Amino acid sequence: MPIENYLLPGEKILFWSDFQVTYEEAKYKIYITSLRLVLFGESGLVFKKEDIITEGFRQITALQFT
DSSP: OOOGOOOOOTTEEEEEEEEEETTTTEEEEEESSSSSSEEEEOOSSSSEEEEEEEEGGGGGOOOOOO
16 A cells, blocks of 8 residues: 555645665655655565554654664
């Protein structure tokens, strides 16, 4: 299932990463939308498992990249 299926009505993708980041030992692509920050991960070859983490911009106070 593509990331578009998880977007809210009227929400638009403004930026997406060409690379993956690791969060809690899982790999995600980063999407910045008009409403929130989205981490979207897929795993599995035959049976795809999707994992999504979202945070509204008001809830984000800092970001750290290492």
